[in-house]
Amino acid sequence: MRVAIVSESFFPSVNGVANSVRHVVEQLVALGHEPLVVTPGPGPDHHRGVPVVRVRSLGLPRYRDFPVALPDRAVESALVEFRPDVVHLASPFVIGAAGLRAARRLGVPTVAIYQTDVAGFARQYGVRADLLVDRWVARLHRRVDRTLVPSTASFDQLNALGVDDLHLWRRGVSLDLFDPSRRDAARHATLSRGGRDVLVGYVGRLAPEKQVRRLAEICRIPGVRLVVVGDGPERRWLGDHLPGAHFTGQLQGDHLATAFATLDVFVHPGTSETFCQTVQEAQASGVPVVAAAAGGPLDLVDHGRTGLLFEPRDEHSLWRSVVALARDAELRARLACAGREAVASRSWHAVVEELVDEHYRVVAHRPRAIA
Structure with missing residues (x-):
């Protein structure tokens, strides 16, 4: 055609x-x-x-x-x-x-x-x-x-x-690109202070429509290191309000896939996503997902099985979801495995x-x- x-x-x-x-x-x-x-x-x-x-x-x-x-x-x-x-x-x-x-x-x-x-x-x-x-x-x-x-x-x-x-x-989703095998153990050790911190990351445009300012809630969680992948108009605000966060800038291709797979938890705070491609990419990378219970993620995340959905109108829900995963490695592994299976045919x-x-x-x- x-x-x-x-x-x-x-x-x-x-x-x-x-x-x-x-x-x-x-x-x-x-x-x-x-x-x-x-x-x-x-x-x-x-x-x-x-x-x-x-x-x-x-x-x-x-x-x-x-x-x-x-x-x-x-x-x-x-x-x-x-x-x-x-x-x-x-x-x-x-x-x-x-x-x-x-x-x-x-x-x-x-x-x-x-x-x-x-x-x-x-x-x-x-x-x-x-x-x-x-x-x-x-x-x-x-x-x-x-x-x-x-x-x-x-x-x-x-x-x-x-x-x-x-x-x-x-x-x-590019299953040949986003894969758990891309995980960089040495990079993880460096960013997590030798494994003492859980790496929680956001990947995407740093813009108001992604509601990225909510990432500030994660910085207050003990034992969590925030990783921010992307760029956009909110970059300066985030740099001023996310103490200790690691910013990679915009990544593509193999570098992006490695960044995804090296995370321990992926978070997407936005509520206006018609789909939310980065949720699929995180799942394909073998990373458990926390996303807003709104829009596209409602279809992509089976709460408690392939990831966690937080209630965006509850100001503590995102914090509780990330804490639950940060403190439970077994839960992270279970959600990651089921999430990867969910996208295996896409x-x-x-x-x-x-x-x-x-x-x-x-x-x-x-x-x-x-x-």
């Missing part, structure tokens, strides 16, 4: 949307399909041999590494030239809206991936436009042929906004096969009328 992916973000940006699209592109090629990427922002015009059309963009204040598309006829021109069998809209909002309009005019079927809670994202930056944002997101998803959601929480959210033809499609290859066979092909064979 010829698949045009219109994405709000793509490599070299590092975020959930860009990373997911990169994996989808690579697996489509491996499966013998022909993808094209249309995306805003500067960057290479090919990714592993796949053409990438770059449209005009501007950077958001405090979020410069997430460029936003400007009105550009290049979107429709790219689709006309490529002649796709299906248009894949990755987290559609701005360029996704342009891609949807073009696809409808050309009579090309569309599959939209809901991935970002834009209203929740905006609230964390002090922008109160929930009603307008939700109306716009709902309008886009009501006009596509099929919407794929990553979690039951996302399904319920869009369903309440009047979006139908919703299907659950979870993201994959390779990117498998989930992209599902995407093609159960979603692309279905919409591509429906009768179409040019709109």
Whole structure:
């Protein structure tokens, strides 16, 4: 199949949307399909041999590494030239809206991936436009042929906004990269003061929407050393308020996998995650997880079996969860083992096969009328 992916973000940006699209592109090629990427922002015009059309963009204040598309006829021109069998809209909002309009005019079927809670994202930056944002997101998803959601929480959210033809499609995890064998015993010994401390870590963007300031609660736990992997606008605040924490900066590839596997406990404090990819990556790395009982983690963490869920409205719940794991090595080992088993079949290859066979092909064979 010829698949045009219109994405709000793509490599070299590092975020959930860009990373997911990169994996989808690579697996489509491996499966013998022909993808094209249309995306805003500067960057290479090919990714592993796949053409990438770059449209005009501007950077958001405090979020410069997430460029936003400007009105550009290049979107429709790219689709006309490529002649796709299906248009894949990755987290559609701005360029996704342009891609949807073009696809409808050309009579090309569309599959939209809901991935970002834009209203929740905006609230964390002090922008109160929930009603307008939700109306716009709902309008886009009501006009596509099929919407794929990553979690039951996302399904319920869009369903309440009047979006139908919703299907659950979870993201994959790089099982060849994230693995317990990546654990670095020497590094662990150094960071944990010879094993006297339990290494509790966060991996991800250091930004308000991730609610990373709650990591300060963990610094007060005796016998715990906090490890923070990532970068972003909250880095300075965290540096001032997390005494004794170890900051690695942003990591990728083998370095990221080693950082994950070398942790004793992984924590994600955010409550606005539609999925939470880092939970899967921690589980694949053989690390027990503590995550908020909200959004995507509700599907990924079976409380007490594959990890622990804390109640975000209880100001002591996160602290209690981390203390329970820090003090019980046997519990950590049991949750880590079950968590790894839970993601063992979620390779990117498998989930992209599902995407093609159960979603692309279905919409591509429906009768179409040019709109």
